[in-house]
Amino acid sequence: MWVNIRLKHPIRLAVLILLCFAGYDNPGWSQQDTDLWNKANAFYSHKQYDSALVYYNALLRDAPGNAFLHYNLGNTHYRLNNVGLSVLHYEKSLHFDPDNQQVRDNLKLAKARIQNPLPEITPIFFVRWWDNLLLLFSPNAWAWFTLLVFIVILATIYYRVTLKDKFTNSGRWLSAAIIVFILSSLMTWFTFDLADDSGKAVVLDPSATLVETPQLSGKVMNNIPEGTLLEVYGQQGSFLNVKLPNGRMGWVQSNLVAKV
Amino acid sequence: MIWKGLVGSVVLLLLHICTIAQEIVFSAQVNTQKLGLKDQLQVTYTLSNAPGATNFQAPSFSGFSIVGGPYQSNSSSISIINGQTRQVSSVSLSYVLEPIKTGSFTIPPARVEVNGKTVSSNTVTVQVVNGSLMQERMNQRTDPFDDDPFTAMRRYQQQLRQQMMQQRGRQQPQQANSEADGLSEKNIDKNIFIKVEVDKTNPYQGEQITASYKLYTRLPMSVNLTQLPSLNGFWSQDFQIPNPPKAREEIVNGKKYQVFLLKKSALFPQQSGTLELDAAKAEGIVRVLQQVKGHNPFADDPFSSFFMDDPFFNEDAFIGYNYKDVKVKLSSMPIKINVKPLPTLNQPGSFTGAVGTFDVKASVDKTILSTDDAATLTFTISGSGNLKLIGNPKINFPSELGIYDPLITDTITGRNPAITGSKIFTYSINPQTPGDFTIPAIPLAYYDVHSGSYKVIKSDPVKIKVVAGKNYSNTIASQKLPGDIHNIYTGSWNGGSRSLAVSHIWYWLLYAIVSAVLTGLILIHRRQEAYAENTALLKNKKANKVAWKRLSAARKLLTQQKHKEFYEEISKAIWLYLSDKLGIPLAHLSKENVALELSNKNVPITQIERVRSIVLECEMALYSPIGGQQQRQHTLDEAVAIISELENVLKTKNIALQHVG
Numbered sequence: 001m002w003v004n005i006r007l008k009h010p011i012r013l014a015v016l017i018l019l020c021f022a023g024y025d026n027p028g029w030s031q032q033d034t035d036l037w038n039k040a041n042a043f044y045s046h047k048q049y050d051s052a053l054v055y056y057n058a059l060l061r062d063a064p065g066n067a068f069l070h071y072n073l074g075n076t077h078y079r080l081n082n083v084g085l086s087v088l089h090y091e092k093s094l095h096f097d098p099d100n101q102q103v104r105d106n107l108k109l110a111k112a113r114i115q116n117p118l119p120e121i122t123p124i125f126f127v128r129w130w131d132n133l134l135l136l137f138s139p140n141a142w143a144w145f146t147l148l149v150f151i152v153i154l155a156t157i158y159y160r161v162t163l164k165d166k167f168t169n170s171g172r173w174l175s176a177a178i179i180v181f182i183l184s185s186l187m188t189w190f191t192f193d194l195a196d197d198s199g200k201a202v203v204l205d206p207s208a209t210l211v212e213t214p215q216l217s218g219k220v221m222n223n224i225p226e227g228t229l230l231e232v233y234g235q236q237g238s239f240l241n242v243k244l245p246n247g248r249m250g251w252v253q254s255n256l257v258a259k260v
Numbered sequence: 261m262i263w264k265g266l267v268g269s270v271v272l273l274l275l276h277i278c279t280i281a282q283e284i285v286f287s288a289q290v291n292t293q294k295l296g297l298k299d300q301l302q303v304t305y306t307l308s309n310a311p312g313a314t315n316f317q318a319p320s321f322s323g324f325s326i327v328g329g330p331y332q333s334n335s336s337s338i339s340i341i342n343g344q345t346r347q348v349s350s351v352s353l354s355y356v357l358e359p360i361k362t363g364s365f366t367i368p369p370a371r372v373e374v375n376g377k378t379v380s381s382n383t384v385t386v387q388v389v390n391g392s393l394m395q396e397r398m399n400q401r402t403d404p405f406d407d408d409p410f411t412a413m414r415r416y417q418q419q420l421r422q423q424m425m426q427q428r429g430r431q432q433p434q435q436a437n438s439e440a441d442g443l444s445e446k447n448i449d450k451n452i453f454i455k456v457e458v459d460k461t462n463p464y465q466g467e468q469i470t471a472s473y474k475l476y477t478r479l480p481m482s483v484n485l486t487q488l489p490s491l492n493g494f495w496s497q498d499f500q501i502p503n504p505p506k507a508r509e510e511i512v513n514g515k516k517y518q519v520f521l522l523k524k525s526a527l528f529p530q531q532s533g534t535l536e537l538d539a540a541k542a543e544g545i546v547r548v549l550q551q552v553k554g555h556n557p558f559a560d561d562p563f564s565s566f567f568m569d570d571p572f573f574n575e576d577a578f579i580g581y582n583y584k585d586v587k588v589k590l591s592s593m594p595i596k597i598n599v600k601p602l603p604t605l606n607q608p609g610s611f612t613g614a615v616g617t618f619d620v621k622a623s624v625d626k627t628i629l630s631t632d633d634a635a636t637l638t639f640t641i642s643g644s645g646n647l648k649l650i651g652n653p654k655i656n657f658p659s660e661l662g663i664y665d666p667l668i669t670d671t672i673t674g675r676n677p678a679i680t681g682s683k684i685f686t687y688s689i690n691p692q693t694p695g696d697f698t699i700p701a702i703p704l705a706y707y708d709v710h711s712g713s714y715k716v717i718k719s720d721p722v723k724i725k726v727v728a729g730k731n732y733s734n735t736i737a738s739q740k741l742p743g744d745i746h747n748i749y750t751g752s753w754n755g756g757s758r759s760l761a762v763s764h765i766w767y768w769l770l771y772a773i774v775s776a777v778l779t780g781l782i783l784i785h786r787r788q789e790a791y792a793e794n795t796a797l798l799k800n801k802k803a804n805k806v807a808w809k810r811l812s813a814a815r816k817l818l819t820q821q822k823h824k825e826f827y828e829e830i831s832k833a834i835w836l837y838l839s840d841k842l843g844i845p846l847a848h849l850s851k852e853n854v855a856l857e858l859s860n861k862n863v864p865i866t867q868i869e870r871v872r873s874i875v876l877e878c879e880m881a882l883y884s885p886i887g888g889q890q891q892r893q894h895t896l897d898e899a900v901a902i903i904s905e906l907e908n909v910l911k912t913k914n915i916a917l918q919h920v921g
Contacts, residue, residue: 072749196760
């Protein structure tokens with residue numbers, strides 16, 4: 001009898017521990033930041049976008065990863081007709097909060113303002129699937145799922161030890177759980193990697209050009225309009241190795257773009 | 261109009277030449293060999309190298325009437341050939357004639373006396389037919405579709421020149437005396453000028469004014485327009501002017517002028533303030549008359565002496581005018597137009613600059629269409645006024661219809677005198693969402709100059725039904741761009757950034773904790789198991805001893821004759837022994853499961869049977885004590901014997917099992 005009671009115990013314990021740590025997830029914020037936020041929003045609603053921008057930028061120092069802040073910044077830059085910065089902040093907002101449809105709509109509008117935009121090619125289906133899979137759950141969701149699977153594995157081991165012959169097919173269950181655990185760990189890693197560095201950059205300078213070699217004298221292959229989203233593959237000196245939306249690869253001066 | 265009149269033209273030519281050793285040439289030329297009854301003929305007599313020529317006798321122009329002339333012109337040229345200087349001077353006289361009847365006519369030679377000799381000119385034969393040949397030729401030369409203004413202007417000038425020649429010729433006989441003075445060179449600017457006429461000089465912004473550039477002349481001339489007015493600040497719409505040009509007669513200050521319309525435009529001021537109609541400029545040659553009578557223009561001309569003596573030139577009817585070509589530059593006076601701004605009071609919101617009187621109409625080419633289709637909405641403004649200056653109407657289209665900027669077509673249909681026509685806004689409709697839509701009534705506000713007020717007219721609303729097309733799906737519909745960005749997030753500040761669990765140590769500590777908990781649990785479980793096993797083993801070991809104790813107690817009870825207690829003791833000894841040995845709690849034991857359990861442990865059937873019988877006997881004896889002392893002694897021995905035997909059997913089995921394990 002007491003064995004059953006004991007089995008529930010570790011789960012309860014885990015839940016308790018998780019609850020404890022959940023509080024830690026929301027770090028405190030200062031009253032000052034709240035004031036800045038309210039002021040900036042007020043300026044924005046009075047169409048004083050310059051002033052709003054100053055306050056939003058002040059907040060950005062404290063909270064560089066706040067999706068809403070980037071969203072509002074994107075709107076402000078959109079109103080000020082800074083196409084590049086507007087796209088950059090919308091992309092950042094989406095980077096931190098990929099499910100926000102409002103941000104997607106506004107990003108679409110901001111991109112419509114790009115002068116002579118490059119044509120976008122849609123990637124092959126499995127690349128699209130992979131991207132969607134990565135966006136499906138946040139790295140935190142994957143991390144907690146991995147932990148859960150780990151607990152399931154331990155529970156399976158425990159039952160196997162205690163119930164012995166009564167727990168039939170315990171080996172199958174255990175190996176299935178371990179496979180899920182490995183996959184989930186990998187997904188955690190990939191999503192974490194993506195969250196850490198989106199691998200994208202936005203062109204902020206209308207004079208940016210795509211050059212063949214990472215040199216100032218490199219042969220110009222393409223003009224890149226302001227606001228274009230680039231995929232970054234590497235860096236060499238002051239040049240980034242990038243891929244344009246139209247699929248061309250080349251180098252671009254890193255001071256003309258901003259990483260998302 | 262001039263062409264309809266019959267004009268003939270005759271040139272008399274007189275010349276006197278004093279250059280020695282020059283051949284005298286006296287010739288007659290006509291401008292055409294064949295002419296219509298309504299045409300004019302110009303005959304020119306030229307006398308070269310004949311100084312001192314006198315007594316010019318014009319032939320009798322039978323079949324013609326003289327309508328103009330003689331006009332005299334002098335020319336001379338000097339050429340040096342092989343070191344010899346040659347001077348050629350010539351005098352020509354021309355007459356303008358009108359035929360009286362049809363037929364073939366020979367104009368007889370004219371005569372002139374040179375140094376006492378009479379010289380005759382050649383004869384000229386012309387044919388006169390019905391109608392007007394000149395008109396036809398003129399028409400052939402005029403390309404009505406040629407819209408190059410300067411080419412047209414050149415031709416126009418040629419025509420003007422000819423007409424003026426003719427016109428002058430016709431007028432000459434009647435007006436020669438009275439007008440001769442006024443037509444001299446010094447009065448040239450009174451006799452030819454360009455005048456601009458406007459019907460209003462104080463219009464509203466956008467109100468039509470009509471400007472006419474007119475050439476007034478009393479002189480024959482050949483003038484080319486060199487600069488058309490640029491009309492800055494106006495939207496101008498040119499009126500068609502007759503081609504070939506027609507002269508009208510206009511009397512200014514009691515003098516009759518021929519008036520040619522150079523340019524007539526409807527002008528719509530585009531801004532308020534003072535605007536200037538800049539000058540139209542023309543350059544050319546004007547033929548001014550010089551009267552010979554009474555004062556000889558050739559007084560100091562050594563070749564002109566014959567005019568003095570010539571009775572022909574002394575006759576009043578044939579006053580000896582000669583003409584002189586004078587270069588002129590004509591320019592109209594700029595005219596200032598004060599444009600009044602439109603009143604801002606009561607200006608409707610839908611006003612986009614229309615001034616005049618208009619009507620509006622809106623229509624679509626289909627009222628039912630699918631999302632794959634496109635339709636066209638046509639908004640037509642028709643009427644008179646500044647059509648071209650009307651801005652796009654402000655229409656609140658339903659955004660689902662996908663209507664963007666219109667295509668604008670201006671059509672001018674009438675200019676009599678107000679510019680009338682239509683302005684058509686063509687909107688392409690590309691619906692994205694099915695449903696019933698209404699294009700609202702489209703208002704047009706315009707300023708009516710006559711009533712001095714703004715008026716608003718509206719088209720009828722148009723209903724459109726959109727059905728889903730083949731390619732329609734909700735995803736496509738949702739992909740369309742919203743009109744404006746969504747507003748900012750105005751919720752409360754939620755602090756810093758999202759933190760990633762993986763990047764915190766506590767996340768990894770959780771794995772350690774969970775693993776530790778599991779290890780602990782397994783260890784505890786193991787210990788419990790080991791303990792349970794140990795107690796069973798102990799009981800098994802002690803079972804024999806306990807049984808023996810109970811049996812010895814039973815032996816005492818047998819001697820004491822306590823039968824009931826005796827059987828109880830025996831029963832307990834056997835049950836407790838079985839319980840311990842089989843590891844089954846006492847409460848769960850029964851005869852049946854004991855037998856089953858014993859047979860599982862490979863205890864022989866006979867012994868199981870003996871256990872059953874002794875247990876049964878004890879139970880029976882407990883309730884009905886029967887049998888004597890001997891019977892009880894036997895039961896005791898039997899119990900001792902069966903426990904010993906079971907002990908042997910179970911022990912060996914245990915050892916055997918342990919060996920196998």
